[in-house]
Amino acid sequence: MTNASEVLVRQSELEPGRAIKMGTFAPRRLNHLRALESESIHILREAAAEFARPVMLYSIGKDSSVMLRLAQKAFFPGRIPFPLLHVDTSYKFPEMIEFRDSYPRQIGAELIVHKNQEALDAGANPYSLGTQKCCGLLKTKSLLDALAEGAFDAAFGGARRDEEKSRAKERIYSFRDSLGQWNPKNQRPELWNIFNSRLDRGESIRVFPLSNWTELDVWLYIHAEQIPIVPLYFARERDVVFRNGSIVVIDSPAQLLPGEKTQRLKCRMRSLGCVPCTGAIRSDADTVPQIIAEMVSFRRSERENRAIDHDEEGSMELKKREGYF
Amino acid sequence: MISSAQNTAYEGFSAFLERNMNTDLLRFTTAGSVDDGKSTLIGRLLHDSKAVYEDQLASVKKSRINRSTGPVDFSLLTDGLRAEREQGITIDVAYRYFATPRRKFIIADAPGHEQYTRNMATGASTADLAVILIDGTKGLLPQTRRHAFIASLLGISNVLAAVNKMDLAEYREDAFHKLQDDFLALAAQLGIASVQCVPISALEGDNVVDRSRRMPWYHGPTLLEHLETVPLPERDSLQSFRFPVQTVIRPDATFRGFAGRIASGAIHPGDPLVALPSGRRTRVRSIVTYDGELPQASSSMSVTLQLDEEIDLSRGDMLVSPGRLPKVSRKFHASVVWLHGTPLELGRTYLVKHTARQTKIRALRIRHRVNVNTLAEEPATRLEMNEIGSVDFETHVPLFFDPYSSNRTMGSFILIDSATNATVGAGMIQESVAAVQLAEEPENEFAASGGPAIPVAPGERYARHGHFPGVVLLEGRSALAERLERFLFDVGLEVLHLSRSEFFGDAFVETVRVARAAGVIVLYSGGALSRETKDRIALEFDNRFLDVAGAPELPFDEEQAVRHVQAFARSLRFVDEQSRIQQKVN
Ligand SMILES: Nc1nc2c(ncn2[C@@H]2O[C@H](COP(=O)(O)OP(=O)(O)O)[C@@H](O)[C@H]2O)c(=O)[nH]1
Ligand SMILES: [Mg+2]
Numbered sequence: 050m051t052n053a054s055e056v057l058v059r060q061s062e063l064e065p066g067r068a069i070k071m072g073t074f075a076p077r078r079l080n081h082l083r084a085l086e087s088e089s090i091h092i093l094r095e096a097a098a099e100f101a102r103p104v105m106l107y108s109i110g111k112d113s114s115v116m117l118r119l120a121q122k123a124f125f126p127g128r129i130p131f132p133l134l135h136v137d138t139s140y141k142f143p144e145m146i147e148f149r150d151s152y153p154r155q156i157g158a159e160l161i162v163h164k165n166q167e168a169l170d171a172g173a174n175p176y177s178l179g180t181q182k183c184c185g186l187l188k189t190k191s192l193l194d195a196l197a198e199g200a201f202d203a204a205f206g207g208a209r210r211d212e213e214k215s216r217a218k219e220r221i222y223s224f225r226d227s228l229g230q231w232n233p234k235n236q237r238p239e240l241w242n243i244f245n246s247r248l249d250r251g252e253s254i255r256v257f258p259l260s261n262w263t264e265l266d267v268w269l270y271i272h273a274e275q276i277p278i279v280p281l282y283f284a285r286e287r288d289v290v291f292r293n294g295s296i297v298v299i300d301s302p303a304q305l306l307p308g309e310k311t312q313r314l315k316c317r318m319r320s321l322g323c324v325p326c327t328g329a330i331r332s333d334a335d336t337v338p339q340i341i342a343e344m345v346s347f348r349r350s351e352r353e354n355r356a357i358d359h360d361e362e363g364s365m366e367l368k369k370r371e372g373y374f
Numbered sequence: 375m376i377s378s379a380q381n382t383a384y385e386g387f388s389a390f391l392e393r394n395m396n397t398d399l400l401r402f403t404t405a406g407s408v409d410d411g412k413s414t415l416i417g418r419l420l421h422d423s424k425a426v427y428e429d430q431l432a433s434v435k436k437s438r439i440n441r442s443t444g445p446v447d448f449s450l451l452t453d454g455l456r457a458e459r460e461q462g463i464t465i466d467v468a469y470r471y472f473a474t475p476r477r478k479f480i481i482a483d484a485p486g487h488e489q490y491t492r493n494m495a496t497g498a499s500t501a502d503l504a505v506i507l508i509d510g511t512k513g514l515l516p517q518t519r520r521h522a523f524i525a526s527l528l529g530i531s532n533v534l535a536a537v538n539k540m541d542l543a544e545y546r547e548d549a550f551h552k553l554q555d556d557f558l559a560l561a562a563q564l565g566i567a568s569v570q571c572v573p574i575s576a577l578e579g580d581n582v583v584d585r586s587r588r589m590p591w592y593h594g595p596t597l598l599e600h601l602e603t604v605p606l607p608e609r610d611s612l613q614s615f616r617f618p619v620q621t622v623i624r625p626d627a628t629f630r631g632f633a634g635r636i637a638s639g640a641i642h643p644g645d646p647l648v649a650l651p652s653g654r655r656t657r658v659r660s661i662v663t664y665d666g667e668l669p670q671a672s673s674s675m676s677v678t679l680q681l682d683e684e685i686d687l688s689r690g691d692m693l694v695s696p697g698r699l700p701k702v703s704r705k706f707h708a709s710v711v712w713l714h715g716t717p718l719e720l721g722r723t724y725l726v727k728h729t730a731r732q733t734k735i736r737a738l739r740i741r742h743r744v745n746v747n748t749l750a751e752e753p754a755t756r757l758e759m760n761e762i763g764s765v766d767f768e769t770h771v772p773l774f775f776d777p778y779s780s781n782r783t784m785g786s787f788i789l790i791d792s793a794t795n796a797t798v799g800a801g802m803i804q805e806s807v808a809a810v811q812l813a814e815e816p817e818n819e820f821a822a823s824g825g826p827a828i829p830v831a832p833g834e835r836y837a838r839h840g841h842f843p844g845v846v847l848l849e850g851r852s853a854l855a856e857r858l859e860r861f862l863f864d865v866g867l868e869v870l871h872l873s874r875s876e877f878f879g880d881a882f883v884e885t886v887r888v889a890r891a892a893g894v895i896v897l898y899s900g901g902a903l904s905r906e907t908k909d910r911i912a913l914e915f916d917n918r919f920l921d922v923a924g925a926p927e928l929p930f931d932e933e934q935a936v937r938h939v940q941a942f943a944r945s946l947r948f949v950d951e952q953s954r955i956q957q958k959v960n
Contacts, residue, residue, distance in 0.1 A: 080397065087635060087676040091620070098730070122635070126623070126631075211470075217470060218467065218469070238492055238713045238797050241786045242783075243727050243788045247790055266478075269394055270393070340391075
């Protein structure tokens with residue numbers, strides 16, 4: 050298994066001199082990546098300046114990695130003026146945890162890890178609870194508890210509007226009531242890049258600096274900026290089983306259901322979540338440019354491999370109402 | 375995501391990558407009345423440009439809902455939230471993304487119901503272009519007028535009128551031309567600079583992405599071709615520099631930088647700047663970014679500026695080029711879109727957020743309300759939700775602004791209800807309001823509205839006077855100084871004649887320092903001053919200093935001297951900063 054400090058080396062080795070510089074400024078207009086970058090930095094700075102206690106939700110995935118780089122840029126040469134928060138379900142891939150425990154520290158960011166220990170002690174797990182209930186306890190509740198515990202009034206999230214239909218109408222500043230819930234009818238109109246950060250006690254705002262980025266933009270930016278990412282994104286031979294039409298990576302025999310047998314398959318993750326609920330895809334792409342090449346020929350959306358979105362039509366919207374991202 | 379998977383094979387992957395990293399971005403909004411076919415059009419654009427994933431399409435295909443006559447209801451690709459899928463309408467602005475090898479696009483899909491004017495304003499606020507749908511079987515409706523008006527109000531200079539449902543109009547040329555003529559007339563009336571009309575069928579796909587064979591009489595671009603090629607407004611690096619300070623970056627005692635996003639213009643290390651509200655002058659020492667220091671930065675870039683002199687700036691202050699200063703005023707006149715169910719009330723205190731400034735504000739008077747269907751101006755005493763009005767405002771501390779028509783960032787603001795925290799209004803500043811026009815305003819009860827007192831900054835005084843302080847030395851010529859004092863006072867300047875000869879050296883410097891703090895223009899006619907004293911005064915006044923007696927090149931002829939002093943006084947006015955700098959340069 051690769052450890053996270055090797056990841057840094059690994060990326061640059063795989064792409065010696067391959068990074069394409071985006072040109073710091075175009076003669077006439079900013080190119081689209083620079084335009085997105087500048088808008089995101091503006092959002093990060095606005096929120097950091099206006100909220101009393103912001104926190105960045107750090108999911109370890111590629112979007113979080115981009116968001117983290119943008120935060121480094123926004124406050125350079127200063128440190129990132131808020132902590133990162135990882136909601137650990139304890140069902141994450143070991144590579145994710147390794148990466149989480151080394152990379153943020155390397156760049157001088159403060160990291161808070163939160164688990165819903167109570168639920169875990171009571172035996173909560175995706176196998177016996179099903180994805181909906183498991184996410185509710187280990188993710189949504191855990192997140193809301195962590196936000197309340199830290200008295201955070203703003204939480205940056207890496208969600209993008211192109212991910213899923215119910216997110217297409219999400220604001221950049223998404224208002225949550227004192228129970229942490231999202232009400233699609235009660236969102237504030239958002240004009241220009243002027244954001245309303247006013248809150249009453251107990252209320253909070255989720256801030257989405259990557260709202261206008263697409264999955265392709267994220268990969269192009271990772272490439273241009275040589276941003277380190279978890280090795281799970283790169284194709285490698287892995288032990289897998291086929292379960293309900295998804296390719297599930299198996300890290301230990303304990304994850305096998307009765308009757309299942311692993312097989313070796315060259316595959317990678319398109320988005321990162323919990324081991325049992327994140328499907329892999331067959332792939333040979335083991336560099337960022339190859340991932341991009343593969344992506345532009347994909348015709349399936351990235352969240353398709355997530356069990357949670359498919360429980361029911363419109364399920365994402367229901368989850369959001371409850372406080373899930 | 376991108377329609378060019380097949381391209382990668384023959385153009386080489388790194389060329390593909392390079393191009394994708396350098397495409398530019400077009401943001402457009404869509405407007406149309408209910409059932410004109412907006413959602414269908416966008417679904418079609420996403421589908422035909424291959425931005426729709428198979429699984430998303432599959433879920434639309436198997437959906438129980440299909441309001442279209444075709445096999446696939448493309449509108450389901452865009453109508454996201456449960457409530458609207460059930461009602462079959464679009465109730466809120468949805469953002470959609472697609473790319474072609476030529477450009478990246480962000481669509482703000484704004485619904486067209488009367489009660490949703492605010493949504494269209496929201497979608498239009500960040501858009502470079504508006505696509506306005508017109509039902510080809512119906513002709514121009516009052517709604518079309520409204521959509522075009524809102525687009526122009528929000529500063530969109532590029533409009534594409536998509537004449538839809540041409541299939542139902544038998545693809546007839548005359549049907550299209552009639553609508554085109556009507557629309558062009560409307561656009562001209564509204565002053566929309568660039569207009570393209572395209573006959574389409576969103577349902578059948580004619581002239582959306584692919585050219586229609588059923589309308590051979592049409593020779594213009596398809597809808598997508600136009601979006602891909604329409605020239606975008608160039609970055610306004612020739613405009614005056616505007617930099618609202620978002621936050622101060624101060625990692626340690628050695629570094630202090632001001633972070634923000636350039637609202638207009640360009641900047642280089644060494645360029646002179648004026649800080650607002652203090653009026654202090656400084657220079658750019660360096661443009662700092664994570665990617666290294668830059669030799670230049672321009673409009674819409676997020677950067678951090680280090681300045682030459684240690685001046686005190688905080689969030690909400692602004693750095694601007696000394697050429698043409700923004701208006702600095704507590705009173706201005708703006709177009710307002712009311713966004714909330716509780717109407718705009720005259721005299722009530724709201725919060726305003728403009729650039730990085732937030733302060734209290736109240737509406738003094740509504741000049742008129744615009745009837746969005748007829749564009750007629752009507753008298754009004756309040757604004758209801760989705761109404762648009764022209765309103766005079768007064769803020770608690772001055773805002774630094776330019777008219778919205780010349781700069782969106784510098785001219786836009788939102789209004790917040792401080793009791794509910796709701797965003798209730800969106801404003802576009804037209805101009806500052808001259809003191810005269812506000813003469814009949816009611817007693818100012820603003821002071822009683824509470825909150826901690828905010829110290830009066832020098833810039834606020836200057837703003838009220840309309841000019842910077844300055845010094846004119848007329849040593850020994852008290853008769854002339856007296857005449858000038860009267861003259862300048864009468865034209866509205868804050869001016870003070872000091873004649874006593876006992877003012878000299880430090881005592882005089884102290885006196886003019888007080889005058890500067892009060893924002894006053896000093897005319898000095900006492901005894902001769904030493905070179906050293908003059909230098910100190912010049913420094914004190916940031917070189918806003920005219921030495922009539924001491925400059926050998928200046929005439930002693932009284933009439934010429936008067937003209938020089940008048941020109942100098944004019945150059946102290948905020949609007950005339952430009953000519954002052956030029957005088958200095960010349
Ligand atoms: N015949 C025909 N019908 C269309 C066309 N475009 C949209 N429609 C239909 O008009 C109705 C309203 O379309 P929709 O996209 O929901 O309109 P919206 O309210 O503007 O979003 C639906 O039944 C569409 O199938 C077109 O070009 N031709
Ligand atoms: Mg619709």
